[in-house]
Amino acid sequence: MQTGKIGVTTDNIFPVIKKFLYSDHEIFLREVVSNAVDATQKLKTLASVGEFKGELGALDVRITIDKEAGTLTISDRGVGMTADEIERYINQIAFSGAEEFVEKYKNDANAIIGHFGLGFYSTFMVSKKVEIRTLSYKENSQAVQWSCDGSPSYEMTEIEKSDRGTDIVLYIDDENKEFLETQRINTLLRKYCRFLPIPIIFGKEQEWKDGKYVDTEEDKIINDLTPAWTRKPTDLTDEDYRNFYHEICPGSDEPLFWIHLNVDYPFNLTGILYFPKIKSNLDINRYKIQLYCNQVYVTDSVEGVVPDFLMLLQGVIDSPDIPLNVSRSYLQSDANVKKISTYITKKVADRLQEIFNNDRKQFEEKWDDIKLFIEYGMLSDEKFYDRATKFALLRNTEDKYFTFDEYKNIIAGEQTDKDGNLIYLYATDKTSQYSYIEAATARGYDVLLMNGQLDAHYIAMLEQKFEKSRFVRVDSDVIDNLIRKENNKEVSISSQEREALTTIFKSQIPAIDKSEFMIMFEALGENATPVMITQSEYMRRMKDMAAMQPGMSFYGEMPDMFNLIINTEHPLCKKVLTDTTTSCNERIAPITQELYEVNSEIARLNEERRDKKEDEIPVADKEALRAAEEKASQLRNQQESIYNEYAASNDLVKQLIDLALLSNNMLRGEALSKFVKRSFDML
Ligand code: ADP
Ligand code: MG
Numbered sequence: 001m002q003t004g005k006i007g008v009t010t011d012n013i014f015p016v017i018k019k020f021l022y023s024d025h026e027i028f029l030r031e032v033v034s035n036a037v038d039a040t041q042k043l044k045t046l047a048s049v050g051e052f053k054g055e056l057g058a059l060d061v062r063i064t065i066d067k068e069a070g071t072l073t074i075s076d077r078g079v080g081m082t083a084d085e086i087e088r089y090i091n092q093i094a095f096s097g098a099e100e101f102v103e104k105y106k107n108d109a110n111a112i113i114g115h116f117g118l119g120f121y122s123t124f125m126v127s128k129k130v131e132i133r134t135l136s137y138k139e140n141s142q143a144v145q146w147s148c149d150g151s152p153s154y155e156m157t158e159i160e161k162s163d164r165g166t167d168i169v170l171y172i173d174d175e176n177k178e179f180l181e182t183q184r185i186n187t188l189l190r191k192y193c194r195f196l197p198i199p200i201i202f203g204k205e206q207e208w209k210d211g212k213y214v215d216t217e218e219d220k221i222i223n224d225l226t227p228a229w230t231r232k233p234t235d236l237t238d239e240d241y242r243n244f245y246h247e248i249c250p251g252s253d254e255p256l257f258w259i260h261l262n263v264d265y266p267f268n269l270t271g272i273l274y275f276p277k278i279k280s281n282l283d284i285n286r287y288k289i290q291l292y293c294n295q296v297y298v299t300d301s302v303e304g305v306v307p308d309f310l311m312l313l314q315g316v317i318d319s320p321d322i323p324l325n326v327s328r329s330y331l332q333s334d335a336n337v338k339k340i341s342t343y344i345t346k347k348v349a350d351r352l353q354e355i356f357n358n359d360r361k362q363f364e365e366k367w368d369d370i371k372l373f374i375e376y377g378m379l380s381d382e383k384f385y386d387r388a389t390k391f392a393l394l395r396n397t398e399d400k401y402f403t404f405d406e407y408k409n410i411i412a413g414e415q416t417d418k419d420g421n422l423i424y425l426y427a428t429d430k431t432s433q434y435s436y437i438e439a440a441t442a443r444g445y446d447v448l449l450m451n452g453q454l455d456a457h458y459i460a461m462l463e464q465k466f467e468k469s470r471f472v473r474v475d476s477d478v479i480d481n482l483i484r485k486e487n488n489k490e491v492s493i494s495s496q497e498r499e500a501l502t503t504i505f506k507s508q509i510p511a512i513d514k515s516e517f518m519i520m521f522e523a524l525g526e527n528a529t530p531v532m533i534t535q536s537e538y539m540r541r542m543k544d545m546a547a548m549q550p551g552m553s554f555y556g557e558m559p560d561m562f563n564l565i566i567n568t569e570h571p572l573c574k575k576v577l578t579d580t581t582t583s584c585n586e587r588i589a590p591i592t593q594e595l596y597e598v599n600s601e602i603a604r605l606n607e608e609r610r611d612k613k614e615d616e617i618p619v620a621d622k623e624a625l626r627a628a629e630e631k632a633s634q635l636r637n638q639q640e641s642i643y644n645e646y647a648a649s650n651d652l653v654k655q656l657i658d659l660a661l662l663s664n665n666m667l668r669g670e671a672l673s674k675f676v677k678r679s680f681d682m683l
Helices: 013-020 027-048 083-091 098-104 109-116 120-125 174-180 182-193 238-248 328-333 335-358 360-380 382-388 404-412 434-442 455-465 495-508 537-548 553-557 571-609 619-648 651-662 669-682
Strands: 002-005 061-066 071-076 127-135 144-148 153-158 165-172 200-209 212-221 257-263 269-275 289-293 296-299 314-318 393-395 401-403 422-427 447-449 469-473 515-522 531-535 560-567
Touching: 027 061, 027 071, 027 120, 027 165, 027 182, 027 296, 061 182, 083 127, 083 144, 083 153, 120 127, 165 174, 174 182, 182 200, 182 296, 238 257, 238 269, 238 314, 257 335, 269 335, 269 360, 335 360, 335 382, 360 382, 360 393, 360 455, 393 447, 401 404, 404 422, 422 434, 434 447, 455 469, 455 537, 469 537, 495 515, 495 560, 495 571, 495 619, 495 651, 531 537, 531 651, 537 560, 571 619, 571 651, 651 669
Parallel strands: 061 200, 289 314, 422 447, 422 469, 515 560
Antiparallel strands: 002 153, 061 071, 071 165, 127 144, 127 165, 144 153, 200 212, 257 269, 269 314, 289 296, 393 401, 531 560
8 A cells, every 4th residue: 555645835735625615616526527528538539549459338427426425426437547647647736836826816716726737636625535446448457546535645555446447436525415415416417517428327217107206227318418519510400409509598589590600720619609589688697608618517607708799699619728627817818718709709790691691581580689789799899890880780660671881872862961961860769759750751861760778879889980970869859950951041030029938938838857948949931840849969868878877877867958949930839929929018018118228227337337346336336236137137027927927828838838748758647637628628
């Protein structure tokens, strides 16, 4: 018997393993099973090149639980190890800068294991003693047993073992009894080992007999040896792809598209990515992309490997070039991994282009479902943007789809303004913006539907990318102003009339939470709407953006600013004006006269004090100015209350405002029921 110390430079690595790897200790199973698979595949390779000439026999990996003995055993029929090899591969583990590293990555078990090549030693996270019983495939080998109880010393003895290969026997410690439960091991094997290329046997197939499940004689193989991504695309049918999808994402709807990745230079990568159908926010993050390394499950946090905008895809990627024991910081800094990300982006774009070219109809049908991915990609990745401009679609309010180029050609004629800018009109809601859409289409304009979660950002980006182009929401201005073809017609009412109308209309707008209105005048012709509501494109965008960005809540808190536009050429507005004049002038005129005089007085006083320093102005003059200003404001208030009083009795004004609100879907609650009642009364 040989005893010795494991070649580590830290005094005792096991406390380190136990302490720091605590959170992730289940991965020991992945480590030992993948070692068993490696050993088996090595033997297969040796046999195929003629270096091993014996009987291969059944090449599977068995996992057995012995509850009584408290052991979990992983057995393979692979290459095995000689005493020399145990010395080299198990006893001599190099630990350079161990403490430093452990300190840095103490919360990242994968990083520690990966760094130290601790695959096998991770078994000590859950074991009080570990035995290796092994017989090498080499002729005339002596079977040996290595055993270690968690202190840095081990024992090695010669044993009787007739069958080639290795048994790893884990004496599970008291805190980790869960790993002696069939159910727990089943779950772990399913998570880490379900796509391994060598049969993994755990327990027996069961059958239903005499009212319960009983074991049969047949071994239960828990894994699928040739999952779809390891096969050639030409050997797979659509059905195969769908079945595989449902295997990894049970309970999901049919995927929209899939992309089979297969590259061997400059790195090895295979995999299948699926565009899922996302019905609600709950579906996002339900299943993620799984990362495998030679069919061993590694992780489903693929940040860095997959570009951000594709994180919502599902499926698997498998690359031996991403080491089994990866840490996140490793992934982000690794040059290979960056290349992988670039490659995946390109493949996704190519595939979308291919579907677009071959089956545009299908592409259009699925556009609304994939648009989120594509817009996100275009927003976050310049290269993807460039590729996507050839297949990204714009959808108009009539549910027709256009590429960027197609759409540009369609609107170039009608929607170029007087300065040569191309105006893209859009709506965000077909129902509430109906009247504006209708007005625009009647004018021969086309209106896009931009109702996606990212569209506010997307529009801002497209404006930057497209030359001499602007996006304007249909309800952001009156139709003549949406696309200015010539300078606007002058509004021909006096400033006093403006003031009267402003006061009258403003006083009758029902209070709407978080909304403010400005009264504006336009000469839109007698056939246009008398009164309408618009919302400035700029203000609305600021608010939309703010809603999506933390830290800009200032804009988010602001009320929505709307414009109430009065068409001064419409007979109804003209009528309001003449009625107002008739009803109010008698009372207004004298006040206006007085106001005129007071204002002249104020102007005179101001003129006098010009160029004078504050202390050169006589006290009496100061007092006179103050009094005059107060008088003016009083007079204005008087006028205002006369107008307000009149407005309160003017059903036409109320009706005009309410109709404008109504066509904007803004008339609700009490205001709405008042409107209905008033309408009946007027009939
Ligand atoms: P790695 O798998 O990254 O090489 P491990 O710590 O998991 O690191 O294993 C160390 C070495 O021990 C392996 O490279 C292999 O040579 C040997 N080994 C471990 N398990 C087995 C096994 N079941 N059969 C044969 N050799 C094994
Ligand atoms: Mg290993």
